[in-house]
Each structure stands twice: as C-alpha cells, then as structure tokens.
Amino acid sequence: xxxxxxxxxAAQRVIPGGVNSPVRAFRQVGGEPFFVARAEGAHLxxxxxxxxxxxxxxxxxxxxxxxxxxxxHAVQEAAVNGLSYGCPNPLETTLAEEIIKLVPSVDLVRFVxxxxxxxxxxxRLARGATGRDRILKFAGCYHGHAxxxxxxxxxxxxxxxxxxxxxxxxxxxxxxxxxxYNDLATVRQIFAEVGHDLAAVIVEPIPxxxxxxxPAPGFLEGLRELCDAHGSILIFDEVMSGFRVHIGGxxxxxxxxxxxxxxxxxxxxxxxxxxxxxxxxxxxxIAPLGPVYQAGTLSGNPVAMAAGLAxxxxxxxPGFFETLSQRTRELCAGLEDAARAAGIPFSTVAAGGxxxxxxxxxxxxxxxxxxxxxxxxxxxxxxxxxxxxVYWAPSAYEAGFVSAxxxxxVIAETIAVARAAxxxxx
Ligand code: KE4
Numbered sequence: 001x002x003x004x005x006x007x008x009x010a011a012q013r014v015i016p017g018g019v020n021s022p023v024r025a026f027r028q029v030g031g032e033p034f035f036v037a038r039a040e041g042a043h044l045x046x047x048x049x050x051x052x053x054x055x056x057x058x059x060x061x062x063x064x065x066x067x068x069x070x071x072x073h074a075v076q077e078a079a080v081n082g083l084s085y086g087c088p089n090p091l092e093t094t095l096a097e098e099i100i101k102l103v104p105s106v107d108l109v110r111f112v113x114x115x116x117x118x119x120x121x122x123x124r125l126a127r128g129a130t131g132r133d134r135i136l137k138f139a140g141c142y143h144g145h146a147x148x149x150x151x152x153x154x155x156x157x158x159x160x161x162x163x164x165x166x167x168x169x170x171x172x173x174x175x176x177x178x179x180x181y182n183d184l185a186t187v188r189q190i191f192a193e194v195g196h197d198l199a200a201v202i203v204e205p206i207p208x209x210x211x212x213x214x215p216a217p218g219f220l221e222g223l224r225e226l227c228d229a230h231g232s233i234l235i236f237d238e239v240m241s242g243f244r245v246h247i248g249g250x251x252x253x254x255x256x257x258x259x260x261x262x263x264x265x266x267x268x269x270x271x272x273x274x275x276x277x278x279x280x281x282x283x284x285x286i287a288p289l290g291p292v293y294q295a296g297t298l299s300g301n302p303v304a305m306a307a308g309l310a311x312x313x314x315x316x317x318p319g320f321f322e323t324l325s326q327r328t329r330e331l332c333a334g335l336e337d338a339a340r341a342a343g344i345p346f347s348t349v350a351a352g353g354x355x356x357x358x359x360x361x362x363x364x365x366x367x368x369x370x371x372x373x374x375x376x377x378x379x380x381x382x383x384x385x386x387x388x389x390v391y392w393a394p395s396a397y398e399a400g401f402v403s404a405x406x407x408x409x410v411i412a413e414t415i416a417v418a419r420a421a422x423x424x425x426x
Contacts, residue, residue: 001047003047003048004032004033004047004048005032008035019033023393024394026394028394028395028397029378029382034046034048034050034052038067039054039062040067041065041405042054042066042403042410043066052389052391053389053391053410053414053417054066054391055390055401056393056398056401057403058265058270059265059401060239060244060264060265060266061269061270062401063243063244063324063353063403063404064269064315064404064405065403065404065405066403066405068269068311068314068405070310071270071307071311074306074307074309074310075271075306075310077306078091078303078306078307082302083301084297084301084302084303088300089300089302089305091300091305092111092300092302092305094309095267095305095308095309095312096111098309098312099263099277099312102247102316103242103249103277104248104257105251105257105259105261105279106277106278107277107278108277108278108280109276110275110276110277110283110294110299111274111275111299111300112274112275112294112296112299113272113296113298113299113304114144114274115240115264115265115274116146116274117144118144118263118264118274119144119149119202119237119239119262119276120144120149121294122202122260122262122276123135123149123200124293124294125260125282125286125292126233126260127200128285128290128291128292129285129292130199130231130232130233132197132198133199134175134177134198135198135199136176136179136187136190136198136201136202136232137149137177137179137201138178138367139152139178139181139210140181140210140370140397141209141210141237142209143237144239145165147168147169147172147173148172148175148176149176149202150163150165151163151168151173151176151178161173161175161176161177161178177194180368181210181213181215181219181366181367182366184218184219184222184223187201187222191226195226195229196230200227200233200260201223201226201227201233201235202237203223203235203236204236204238204241205236205249205258206245206351206354208241208354208399209397209399210367210370210371211356211370211399212349212351212399212400213356213364213365213366213370214351214365221256224257227259235258235259235260235261235262236249236251236256237261237262238250238262239263239265239274240264240265240354240399242266243263243266243267243315244265244352244354244401245351245352245353245354246321247315247316247321250351253352259278260276260278260279260282260283261276262276263277266311266312266315267308267311268304268307268308269307269308269311271308272298272304273305273307273308320404321352321353324352324353324402324403324404325350325351325352325353327353327406328350328355329350330408330411331350331402331406331411332350332357334412334414335415338415338422339418339422342422342426343426344359345359345360345361345374346422347360347361348363353402353403354399355401356399356400357400358370359373359374359377359378359381360372360373360374370397375396377425378396380424380425384420384424385421388417388420388421389417390417390418390421
C-alpha cells in the first residue's frame with residue numbers, strides 16, 4: 001500500500017508542486033496533503049485508508065454528497081452513449097432550461113468548462129456589449145485565474161491596477177480597478193470618476209474566497225443602482241454561491257437582479273462545467289448570434305450535462321435546502337459552543353449549505369478584517385481536526401460546504417472532534 005507521503009513525492013516529480021491547483025498543496029496550513037483514493041457521501045478516504053469528514057465537497061459541487069448513486073447512474077448512462085460529440089445535444093438544452101427556471105435573471109445561458117472560463121467570457125461579453133474596457137472588481141473576491149482578475153489595487157483605489165501574478169501584462173492590469181468589498185462609498189467615488197468607462201462590475205454576491213463574508217445591507221443594491229446610472233453591466237459571480245446558498249443563488253436570497261451571472265461547481269456535480277448567462281439583449285452579442293467570440297471543444301458535453309441535471313434534480317427535492325441549511329446552522333452553533341467552552345474567540349457565518357468560521361470574536365465584514373483574524377490559531381485547529389478525521393479547507397481564506405450526506409451523526413461527530421481540537425490549541 002502506498003502512503004500519502006509517497007503519493008506526494010511521486011506527484012511532485014511530474015506535476016508542479018504535486019498538485020493541479022495550488023490550494024491543494026497545504027502551503028497555507030503547512031504539512032503535506034493527503035491523496036484521495038475514493039469519496040462517498042460526506043467522506044473522503046485517503047490512499048492509506050484513513051477516513052475524513054469532508055467540508056470541501058470538491059469546493060462546492062458535491063452538494064448531494066460524494067458519489068451519489070443518482071449522479072453516478074446518470075454519468076454511466078450518458079457515458080455509454082459517448083463522452084463528447086462536438087455537436088449540439090439535447091442534454092445541453094435541458095440543463096439550460098433548468099438553470100433559466102431556477103434563476104429568473106437568466107434569459108440565455110452558455111456552457112463552458114470551468115468557472116474561470118465562465119467569468120472571463122462574461123467580462124469579454126460585457127466589454128463587447130458596452131464598447132468599454134475597464135472593469136471593477138473587489139479585493140478578496142476570486143473569479144478564476146484569467147489575466148484581468150489577477151490584479152490588485154494600485155496605491156490609491158483610483159489608480160491603475162497592478163498585476164498580482166507574473167505573466168499578467170501591466171497594460172491589461174491597468175484596466176482593472178479594485179475596491180474593497182462592502183465599501184460602497186468608495187465604489188460611488190470610482191463611478192463618479194470613471195463610471196463612463198466601466199464596462200462591468202464583477203462581484204461574488206456572497207464571497208467565499210476571502211473566507212465567507214456577507215454583503216452589508218444596501219451594498220449589492222448600491223452596485224445595482226450605480227451600474228444602472230452609468231450603463232455598466234453588473235455581473236454576479238455565482239460560481240460558488242449559485243445553487244448553494246439558496247436554490248436561486250445569492251440573487252435568489254437577496255432579490256437583486258444582475259445583468260449577467262456566472263455559474264460552476266453544482267451545475268456540473270463534479271464534472272467540468274461552467275456557465276454564464278443573463279439578459280437576452282446582452283447574451284445575444286455572443287457568437288454565433290453576435291460578434292463577441294467565445295468557444296469550447298468540450299462545452300456542453302453530454303456526460304457533464306447529465307451529471308449537472310442529476311444534481312439539480314436532487315437539490316430541488318422537497319425540503320432539500322431547509323435540511324441543508326439546518327445542518328449548516330447546527331454545525332456552526334456547535335463549533336461556536338465548543339470554542340466558547342475553550343475560551344477561544346471564534347465566530348461563524350452561514351447561508352444555505354455554505355459557511356465560514358473565524359478565529360475572531362466577530363465575523364469579519366471586510367477582507368482586511370478577515371486578514372486580521374488569528375490565522376496561526378486556524379492552522380493549529382486545522383491540523384488538530386485533520387488528525388481526528390475532519391477536513392476543513394486548507395486555507396483560512398476559503399469557505400466550507402455542507403452536503404445532504406452530512407447527517408446529524410456526522411455533524412455531531414464533527415463537533416466532538418472540534419471540541420477536542422479547541423482544547424488542544426488553547
Ligand atoms: P474554476 O475555474 O476553479 O472552476 O472556478 C473559478 C472560480 C470562479 N468564481 C468563484 C467565486 C470561485 O470560487 C471559483 C473557484 N473557487 C475555488 C475555491 N476557492 C476553486 C478551488 C481551486 O482553485 O482549486
């Protein structure tokens with residue numbers, strides 16, 4: 001039997017850092033990642049046979065639990081008919097119809113193969129539809145790794161963006177303005193100065209990439225008003241929050257209508273699927289209907305469509321979101337009780353099946369506040385829980401995810417583990 005360490009050594013010989021996505025390498029928490037042999041329900045099983053209660057769920061897709069029989073069956077049924085055609089197939093239409101049914105702001109939707117692809121396509125569409133080049137994003141919000149998003153704020157908020165990764169051209173970074181999430185006053189100032197040149201505002205309506213932060217009352221509404229006043233396109237990046245915090249995503253939870261939305265994760269159930277969609281007048285600018293180009297070999301492939309359809313059917317079952325939300329609340333309340341018993345400043349935030357926890361007395365409402373939490377204590381808590389079979393995201397700046405498979409026994413086991421872990425890190 002191989003060990004996690006051997007698996008990591010082998011991976012590092014042929015894959016940069018031994019991983020295919022940086023966060024998996026445990027660089028933020030220290031130590032080495034375990035390698036997964038299989039997953040089922042609420043659990044991951046590593047190559048050494050150890051079992052973990054999983055609060056990542058592949059970063060959101062596994063909302064029904066890993067290897068759900070209905071999803072596996074749908075994939076098997078589709079796969080025997082071929083994995084990808086490069087031609088239109090009816091399953092694409094059926095999944096598009098489901099998304100449009102659940103998200104009223106979407107008139108037309110285009111499938112791609114990742115959240116990154118969905119977000120970069122939405123930005124290109126917004127630029128093409130408005131004839132403008134500049135975009136506004138928020139520090140701490142992540143929209144995938146396209147060049148326009150790997151940008152940090154310049155010295156002053158109004159100054160030009162600076163690349164936050166080598167390889168991002170300065171000329172492109174200059175076109176991205178970065179503001180602080182929940183700081184509507186500064187966004188107003190930016191619009192007053194350059195609103196005429198802003199193609200779009202892109203925002204995670206409930207951010208999950210600076211840990212989980214909730215929008216301040218009026219913040220999202222303010223973005224909507226400012227975009228309307230200046231002819232900019234409001235893009236809700238619901239790759240993580242979509243079909244996760246509410247059946248209709250964050251826009252369904254808050255009742256705000258963006259012009260475009262991006263999706264991923266849940267709509268693929270773990271298969272590579274992303275999507276962008278929105279108002280017909282904007283979406284009709286996309287090729288082949290309009291001049292804005294976007295394409296993809298594997299877009300809409302039947303196996304991924306079948307998986308997404310099975311997942312969306314499961315989450316529409318009566319009581320699904322009520323139970324999921326209840327489990328998530330129970331988890332957060334149990335963690336807070338356990339931390340309180342150990343005298344450790346700790347707070348949580350939750351919406352639907354998504355949550356965040358912080359080693360701070362109050363849940364942060366800004367990226368700066370999230371960064372000011374006790375990250376060192378998070379790292380010790382992470383490893384104390386991992387050693388006892390509970391796997392949180394290996395970064396203090398990620399959200400957590402509960403699935404339908406996290407039943408009361410799993411939640412109770414998690415809280416018991418957390419209690420022991422808090423006692424260890426006092
Ligand atoms: P992908 O290209 O990773 O499918 O999606 C990019 C993306 C876009 N928008 C939001 C709001 C996202 O959360 C993501 C990806 N989420 C991360 C989790 N923080 C994926 C995990 C990873 O990068 O390995």
